[in-house]
Amino acid sequence: MPLVSLTSILDILVLASFLSAIFAIRDYQRRRGLPYPPGPRPLPLIGNLLDIPKEFSWLSYTQLSKNHGMIYFAEKGLLTEAMTGDVLSFHVFGKVIVVLNSLKANKDLLERRGDIYLDRPVIPIFEMMKWEWNLAFSNYTDSCRLARKLLDRSLRPAIIAAYRPLLQTKTHALLTQVLANPDELEAYLHHLSGSLILAMGYGYEVKGLNDPKVNAAKNMIKLTSTTTLPGALLVNDLPFLRHIPEWLPWFSYKPLARYGCNIGQEVLQGPMEFVRETILNGTAQPSLALDNLQETEKLEEPERGKMEEMIARALGSTYLAGTDTTATSLMSFFVAALLRPEIQTMAQAELDAVTRRERLPTFEDRPRLPFVDAICQEVVRWRPVVPLGMPHATTEDDIYNGFFIPKGAAVIVNAWAILHDPVMYPEPDTFKPERFIDPNGSLREDPVLTSSFGFGKRICPGRHLADATLFIAVASLLSVFDIKKGGNGTGGGPDVYPFTGGVVRALSPAPSPQGMEGQKSLFSPLHELLGSFVRLVFHVFTKAALFNKETRSI
Numbered sequence: 001m002p003l004v005s006l007t008s009i010l011d012i013l014v015l016a017s018f019l020s021a022i023f024a025i026r027d028y029q030r031r032r033g034l035p036y037p038p039g040p041r042p043l044p045l046i047g048n049l050l051d052i053p054k055e056f057s058w059l060s061y062t063q064l065s066k067n068h069g070m071i072y073f074a075e076k077g078l079l080t081e082a083m084t085g086d087v088l089s090f091h092v093f094g095k096v097i098v099v100l101n102s103l104k105a106n107k108d109l110l111e112r113r114g115d116i117y118l119d120r121p122v123i124p125i126f127e128m129m130k131w132e133w134n135l136a137f138s139n140y141t142d143s144c145r146l147a148r149k150l151l152d153r154s155l156r157p158a159i160i161a162a163y164r165p166l167l168q169t170k171t172h173a174l175l176t177q178v179l180a181n182p183d184e185l186e187a188y189l190h191h192l193s194g195s196l197i198l199a200m201g202y203g204y205e206v207k208g209l210n211d212p213k214v215n216a217a218k219n220m221i222k223l224t225s226t227t228t229l230p231g232a233l234l235v236n237d238l239p240f241l242r243h244i245p246e247w248l249p250w251f252s253y254k255p256l257a258r259y260g261c262n263i264g265q266e267v268l269q270g271p272m273e274f275v276r277e278t279i280l281n282g283t284a285q286p287s288l289a290l291d292n293l294q295e296t297e298k299l300e301e302p303e304r305g306k307m308e309e310m311i312a313r314a315l316g317s318t319y320l321a322g323t324d325t326t327a328t329s330l331m332s333f334f335v336a337a338l339l340r341p342e343i344q345t346m347a348q349a350e351l352d353a354v355t356r357r358e359r360l361p362t363f364e365d366r367p368r369l370p371f372v373d374a375i376c377q378e379v380v381r382w383r384p385v386v387p388l389g390m391p392h393a394t395t396e397d398d399i400y401n402g403f404f405i406p407k408g409a410a411v412i413v414n415a416w417a418i419l420h421d422p423v424m425y426p427e428p429d430t431f432k433p434e435r436f437i438d439p440n441g442s443l444r445e446d447p448v449l450t451s452s453f454g455f456g457k458r459i460c461p462g463r464h465l466a467d468a469t470l471f472i473a474v475a476s477l478l479s480v481f482d483i484k485k486g487g488n489g490t491g492g493g494p495d496v497y498p499f500t501g502g503v504v505r506a507l508s509p510a511p512s513p514q515g516m517e518g519q520k521s522l523f524s525p526l527h528e529l530l531g532s533f534v535r536l537v538f539h540v541f542t543k544a545a546l547f548n549k550e551t552r553s554i
């Protein structure tokens, strides 16, 4: 006799349909009959789980947004025209994901109505790893707001200007490293951005390519991307799986959570302990941590302790958010220089006219280097390194262009769609710095480029540092090197330079991070297997439910 009879399967299906109907009615009442923004038709229970692309989703979202036309709706008695595709929605296990594909939609929602779009969606594995201290993953609580304020103050243009000598020194070191060992280019670019953040933030001098503080942060970065890739961890879709006890080692997420928690604490506390030690032994170097800690001296406990926590939180968030992003932008510059070698010649002519080949360029030369600046702007536009930004989350229901956006929805900025809009940027896939040069030869600054750094109060606080690093590195590299294909002296090398499709885009294949031993064993193949199995069951189950409905209706 079969273990599960046909009648019991049918009973389950009837119960599931009944529950779905109740949820659908409650959902309809909640949105007062208003539609969700357009998107692919969701399946029962799993919604659009199978529609959400795992890789390069910004391209699919951009395409999908083009497939939806204009709509007309009545607003204050007037017939208003709106694009429907600039706001899309997807549904996964009852959660709503909204994708904003146009500059207007992003500005309207994340800036004009920004106060209800300030949270971040909950990522269960991050909660388990206790990573809420990191600003990029934190809701906009009072403590997040204060840490953000501290970071905005510490990374404002005037402060970045004070750190220009440090930026120049670090860039000169990069030139020597690349000259000595061009095969390690990508590692040196990461070293530049990482060592800059640790020096500025904590006065810490990175020791070579295998520095323990850098490795801890690299592990956190790696763990962030591997655990947030869509479908990578089932616990992110089905949060109740977090409760699987540790005595089921092949299924439990707890060992991974503990590993992540330890790494997080190392990134949060390690550099701060270093600063405290150097203050005590009188060797502390100028840094953002030192400046801020000195300010706390006038405070009494417990305010002083709270402030110190805030400083650790704010600065601890910068390494994770600022290293890969800046290094990947610089890699994009190298790719662009290979694809269009003539832009190197044009920039070098400009640089030589300013420096007369007698010295390296400096920040003071910037106003006289519009083409170099145009290259930097085009790098930011051509290959936005975080093409879907960091997701925001709503704290209240909202209505936009007649569509309903519920409280708790994840809201994604499709920066790629904005920066690859063929109307604003003809031939968007071609690297063309010339598009930012006016007929009189001056630089046309483009405010839309900040889309690459997000919108509203959560906009990237490190954007001025990223801009300064990109400029001085591109100017210095072009003033001493001709960038050509490598290939061990044979003049060969690849003709295509694919980028990965993860949260932060890297060149593919990405370099293997050092110091990751032990992590692999925490990602049990059973997690993946379990994930695929559950997905398959859901797929078959929902197809069966649909089939059932169809045959009954016949």
Ligand code: HEM
Pocket (backbone or CB within 6 Å): 135, 136, 137, 138, 148, 151, 155, 197, 317, 318, 319, 321, 322, 323, 325, 326, 329, 384, 385, 386, 389, 390, 391, 392, 452, 453, 454, 455, 456, 457, 458, 459, 460, 461, 462, 463, 465, 466
């Ligand atoms: C090319 C370089 C960079 C790019 C493209 C970039 C992009 C972004 C984006 C898209 C966000 C999310 C914004 C939003 O939620 O709307 C973000 C957040 C953040 N970025 Fe950057 N970033 C870069 C460099 C940096 C640097 C150098 C630092 C620090 C020194 C930094 C620190 C941060 C922090 C702390 C957050 C989280 C802010 C929050 O959640 O309130 N970033 N970045």
